[in-house]
Amino acid sequence: MRSTHRIRVIGGTSLALAMLLATGCGTTGPGDGDAFQVWALEDAAVNELVEAGIESYNASGDVPAELVTYVNDSYKQRLQVALGSPNAPDVFFNWGGGNLSQYVDAGQAVDLTDDLEAHPDFRDAFLPSVLDVARIDDAHYGVPILGVQPVVLFHNRAVFEEAGIEPPETYDELLDAVDTFQERGVTPITLPGAQGWTQLMWFSYLVERVGGAEKFQAVIDGEADAWSDPAVVEAMEMCQDLTERGAFGTNFSSIDYDNGSASALLATGESAMFLMGTWDIARQQQDSPDFMASGDLGYTAFPAVEGGEGEPGAIVGNPSNYFSVNADSPHTEAAVDFLVETFASDEYVDGLIEAGQVPAVVGVEDRLRESEHADFATFTHQLVSEAPSFTQSWDQALSPSASQALLTNLQLLFLGDITPEEFSQDMEQYL
Amino acid sequence: MRTATPAERPGFAWAAPALLFFGLFGLAPVVVVVYLSLTAWNGLGSPQWVGLDNWRALPGDRDVGRGLAVTLTLTALCWATQTPLALAFGTWAAGHQRARAVASAVFFLPLLLSTAAIALIWKALLDPNFGLPSQVGPWIGLPDGNVLGNSSLALYAIVLILLWQFLPFHMLLYQAAARQIPRSLYEAAELDGASPFRRFWHITVPQLRHTVIASSVLILVGSMTYFETVLLLTNGGPGNATRILPLHMYNQGFIAFEMGYASAIAVLLVVIGTGLSLLVVRVTGYARMTSQREGM
Numbered sequence: 001m002r003s004t005h006r007i008r009v010i011g012g013t014s015l016a017l018a019m020l021l022a023t024g025c026g027t028t029g030p031g032d033g034d035a036f037q038v039w040a041l042e043d044a045a046v047n048e049l050v051e052a053g054i055e056s057y058n059a060s061g062d063v064p065a066e067l068v069t070y071v072n073d074s075y076k077q078r079l080q081v082a083l084g085s086p087n088a089p090d091v092f093f094n095w096g097g098g099n100l101s102q103y104v105d106a107g108q109a110v111d112l113t114d115d116l117e118a119h120p121d122f123r124d125a126f127l128p129s130v131l132d133v134a135r136i137d138d139a140h141y142g143v144p145i146l147g148v149q150p151v152v153l154f155h156n157r158a159v160f161e162e163a164g165i166e167p168p169e170t171y172d173e174l175l176d177a178v179d180t181f182q183e184r185g186v187t188p189i190t191l192p193g194a195q196g197w198t199q200l201m202w203f204s205y206l207v208e209r210v211g212g213a214e215k216f217q218a219v220i221d222g223e224a225d226a227w228s229d230p231a232v233v234e235a236m237e238m239c240q241d242l243t244e245r246g247a248f249g250t251n252f253s254s255i256d257y258d259n260g261s262a263s264a265l266l267a268t269g270e271s272a273m274f275l276m277g278t279w280d281i282a283r284q285q286q287d288s289p290d291f292m293a294s295g296d297l298g299y300t301a302f303p304a305v306e307g308g309e310g311e312p313g314a315i316v317g318n319p320s321n322y323f324s325v326n327a328d329s330p331h332t333e334a335a336v337d338f339l340v341e342t343f344a345s346d347e348y349v350d351g352l353i354e355a356g357q358v359p360a361v362v363g364v365e366d367r368l369r370e371s372e373h374a375d376f377a378t379f380t381h382q383l384v385s386e387a388p389s390f391t392q393s394w395d396q397a398l399s400p401s402a403s404q405a406l407l408t409n410l411q412l413l414f415l416g417d418i419t420p421e422e423f424s425q426d427m428e429q430y431l
Numbered sequence: 432m433r434t435a436t437p438a439e440r441p442g443f444a445w446a447a448p449a450l451l452f453f454g455l456f457g458l459a460p461v462v463v464v465v466y467l468s469l470t471a472w473n474g475l476g477s478p479q480w481v482g483l484d485n486w487r488a489l490p491g492d493r494d495v496g497r498g499l500a501v502t503l504t505l506t507a508l509c510w511a512t513q514t515p516l517a518l519a520f521g522t523w524a525a526g527h528q529r530a531r532a533v534a535s536a537v538f539f540l541p542l543l544l545s546t547a548a549i550a551l552i553w554k555a556l557l558d559p560n561f562g563l564p565s566q567v568g569p570w571i572g573l574p575d576g577n578v579l580g581n582s583s584l585a586l587y588a589i590v591l592i593l594l595w596q597f598l599p600f601h602m603l604l605y606q607a608a609a610r611q612i613p614r615s616l617y618e619a620a621e622l623d624g625a626s627p628f629r630r631f632w633h634i635t636v637p638q639l640r641h642t643v644i645a646s647s648v649l650i651l652v653g654s655m656t657y658f659e660t661v662l663l664l665t666n667g668g669p670g671n672a673t674r675i676l677p678l679h680m681y682n683q684g685f686i687a688f689e690m691g692y693a694s695a696i697a698v699l700l701v702v703i704g705t706g707l708s709l710l711v712v713r714v715t716g717y718a719r720m721t722s723q724r725e726g727m
Contacts, residue, residue, distance in 0.1 A: 253580030
């Protein structure tokens, strides 16, 4: 008798589990209801602004919008799986460039060119270099929604003053500064080399300064031997030269950006310089308020390279993030209306400035001057407005597989494990 | 109603729930992955049939050969550290010493923590400027505290963390098994004048043979497919020094979005993992399932 009882228990349990499984799948998808879904990354300050934009849009629009947010780490996977399925968003957050072009190639993004033509005020509100990052094959697929985040050279003013030198304006001055700081026992430059994208900042700026913006454009266009271009190879050699000089100290490949240790090294004066995106100022504000209050956080554009072909004002970084419209959405018109109404509006732009961002919008200098980090915001806006070119971070501009290989090769290059030739050779397969 | 005696094989109905779940969550995904390994798919749209292209690309991929070597090294080091220590600690914990219960409880703590938490704690602990290496490093010949960024040390650091994390589990297996060894064996040996070491070597170890095998299979197959700690701690770095094969598979699938190629690596891992456990079971005679216990 005992055995029959057990069979019944096991059978009952497995049946219950099977039913759970069956009902667990197949929940109805968003987007096919009465509202259209806007997918974005979790970011308290910005989410609030988008939410406010949605509310004001919902007051007048035919189809209401609804914001759904995700944490950064899993967002790309989540979007990749959702697009083309019934659970897809109607409007989705993306990085422009190579990231967006995947969705364009798969026919998942709506061509917004005609809509921008129809609303010239909206189109012309944005900095052209930023709007163009979401232009793929001469058609626009995205609207900038966040502030510009170029990469700049931060420094610790107190450490420079103690050493009696000025922040470097040219690459030679940078090398001199490296030597000076080494003699003084200060790590010249913080490099969180546990993550390849921080090394990419050095590499891409050096390629930019040595060879000009067209060198990376050649990579994007898939031109043969683009990775073996003399300017690209020279930039790699400069990276290795910096490492060998001890510019980054000896333990840089253990340093991680995400846990805040790199920013802390600059704030405590253990290192003198730090090449990082402008977003680092928010981290310094949060983690080292005393350092921010002292006014010791200095910043300059990346130094010019003497004899280089690139223009000294050209910048590299994250132009913005974008909202694009899913081509499968039943509400494309409403979604486009929502984008046009919201993202160049005074309320939204003011909100971005208040949240500490520098909007990718023309004519906001006066408003930036009244913001919290007025000097830094004005510096950033000027840098971007005057830049002859704004190259998107390469790891976002390239296809995911090429960028993954690039980051690995960069780490190996900085470790001295591969030569520039091996680097070029390995990358050629992704052209 | 007849009841099953130990000699009889239980009916199919007994195995049905297990088979159902194994089929649904074990076999079915493998079949799908084999199919995906013959396609090109970035997660968008539908997979495109490419035949054996992904399989042909495997040998030319620097990170596959390297990844396999790193994986096998990690597996071997994990086994070589975890097995002897778990055996020693487990046997000790099976005794009746005074401090045993308290010490065991402390040892078991890592078992209660989630893997992600363990990896993040260790990552913070191993920070070169603000963590342990900055204090301890100069004493052990690492003045710059460069552990996770050092191509050869990073792997050893991972082995040590995995040891700390998984030792308690294997200890538990040995403790339980050691408690089942009949006291009479030890009493007889004691009468014959065997030293404590000889009693351990000639009674405890042979009696624990099946536990050693079971625990080894778990360690070998587990380390083979191990992944989370490495992802969170070094993400395969510095460079590709700790890029084990499962991590390479994940990167290809979910970072580079080459699902087809990642599936080919996954099939390779299934084959190697299965082969390894079959080998261990065959070599050790575990499959014959004869009881080692006295009188059974």
